[in-house]
Amino acid sequence: MSWLPTVIKACYFLAALLFILGLKRMSSPRTARGGIVWAGYGMLLAVLATFFLPDMHNRGLIIAAVLVGVSAAWWTGKRVAMTAMPQMVALYNGMGGGAAAAIGAVELIGYARSSGLLHAVPDTSPLQPEAWAVNGLPPALSPTELALGVLGALIGAVSFSGSLVAFAKLQGWMDKRFVFPGQRAVNLLLLAAAVVAGVLLATSHASPALIAAFFALALLFGLMMTLPIGGADMPVVISLYNAFTGLAVSFEGFVLGNEAMIIAGMVVGAAGTLLTQLMAKAMNRSIGNVLFGGFGAAGGEAQAIEGAQKPVDASDAAVMMAYAERVVIVPGYGLAVAQAQHKVWEFAQLLIKRGVKVKFAIHPVAGRMPGHMNVLLAEAGVPYDLIADMDDINPEFPATDVALVIGANDVVNPLAKTDPASPIYGMPILDVSAAKHVIVIKRGKGTGFAGIENALFYADNTRMLYGDGQAAVGELVAALKEIDA
Structure with a gap:
């Protein structure tokens, strides 16, 4: 069968095309699932062809x-x-x-x-x-x-x-x-x-x-x-x-x-x-x-953070967002840990029904791997056109009435812009602090995964809603439904 090596090489070539086309389709959330399937078929074809090597x-x-x-x-x-x-x-x-x-x-x-x-x-x-x-x-x-x-x-x-x-x-x-x-x-x-x-x-x-x-x-x-x-x-x-x-x-x-x-x-x-x-x-x-570089070793004495964290209850937070014109939701790893993505989307849908303009803001390194937050939101059914990247959403924060931060820490820390001694100084962040009001859902008062204190939590326009992410968002959903009742 002198033709067999040629057929095998042709299969390899087709598999390579499927790999490349699959990777191309993975560049968009709308076609990513199909891209994975295409690449999978390419790998299956390559494996099967290998079994026929003489x-x-x-x-x-x-x-x-x-x-x-x-x-x-x-x-x-x-x-x-x-x-x-x-x-x-x-x-x-x-x-x-x-x-x-x-x-x-x-x-x-x-x-x-x-x-x-x-x-x-x-x-x-x-x-x-x-x-x-x-x-x-x-x-x-x-x-x-x-x-x-x-x-x-x-x-x-x-x-x-x-x-x-x-x-x-x-x-x-x-x-x-x-x-x-x-x-x-x-x-x-x-x-x-x-x-x-x-x-x-x-x-x-x-x-x-x-x-x-x-x-x-x-x-x-x-x-x-x-x-x-x-x-x-x-x-x-x-x-x-x-x-x-x-x-x-x-x-x-x-x-x-x-x-x-x-x-x-x-x-x-x-x-x-x-x-x-x-x-x-x-x-x-x-x-x-x-x-x-030894991330975490500051280049000098860090700036002292003034003020105190100011708590808010779920009912007051729900009222703030229910009567807002624009709300931006910022998910972080805490949302993933709490498995709160479905509750967050339910809350966002209730706001949208009230005429509130809702968007989700994603930092490139939010979570523990590239695209982690995008996958979570896609799993919950959040439409792709409501998800904005950092560069696109940052100019909109000054016109945002309420920014809701769920489990994000370092990617919204304003010290990245203001404190040269901070280990994250110079890192591009989501400009959440520029919003008129900020609500942060967080388990407690501890630091984030990088071990850095967050100045956003002490800002005058920030209120802290303490608790498990899913439970806290569930309370927001319940409070919003009471408003609509």
Whole structure:
């Protein structure tokens, strides 16, 4: 069947088109669901086509592994709460990086075997078994393939261990930040040692000890690089490791000669890189500062916040918004924790029926991952035309009668504009403080995820509605219905 390789390559090409078109459709909330489906069909086509490779062996084992993986992903995907979606994304992204590193490990072990540093025993790997069948040795890798294989293994290993740490931080299993004196120097030495080991692997005969040391250093560097990063930077870190995983997969795809892996990896890598840059820009910080800047260490003595937090009850807050002309609702991670998105939309609908103009304001880094708040609001059925990005909504705050903040903290903190000593100084924020009145729903008087006091809560035009997000919004709904009765 001389035509089979051509058909397989055509399937890979079609899968790549589906990946790209799917990603394009994900750029809009209206078409995002369809984009995910298109990309899913592309991945299914690529996987099925791979099973027909002429030199593919161990199909039974591969099918069993795929079934186990799909079943586990289906079960966890159905059960995971929306609040846990960021850590699930971090975990799955880490698995992709680990898979790329595993492919690199197989190739390097095969390279060591061909160099005579490992016993030449027949290998049962499904990657290139037919070429190995003559003498039990893998085919020789070109210098370019070897270099890309090592680079992909390095990036994949860093993404794997780093993503696991990000998962642990988001899951609450690990402190937000772990720092110690000389940490940057230690991390730099780890990276340098991993790079040196990689160069030796790519330029000389690989030995089992050198391979093991290379992966141990890469995994340790990924872990140590992520430990000092605080929770407020997790959206950027998740995006960065997503880009790492894509690049690692693409490099290993080149080594295997698999076009689908090359294209899919490059698409993911490019998208992750662009998203990382956008997220860092939204925080007014460079990627290097996110990774090595020690977020949370102020550059001087912070400004003293004067005044006191002024509470308000739900009935008074409901009256303020019931007779307002414009209301802007600002959701944050607290809304996700309380699962209050459905109640918020119910409250917004009651306001709209009264003729109040309602909008939702989304900060680019609100929540724990890119697009977190958009997903929550879409889940509740909020129309896309009521959701505004930061740049679009900020000019409207001075004309807003009431801004309702639910669980957001750092992204509405005016210290980002007024206090050069604040760790978030220079970070673009939602100009909630410019509204005529501000109502903040918050569990208590504590600081946000970044551990920074919020001057907005002490402003003269701000009132605090303390309580669980869903319960507090439920009280607003009840109070508004009493007004309408």
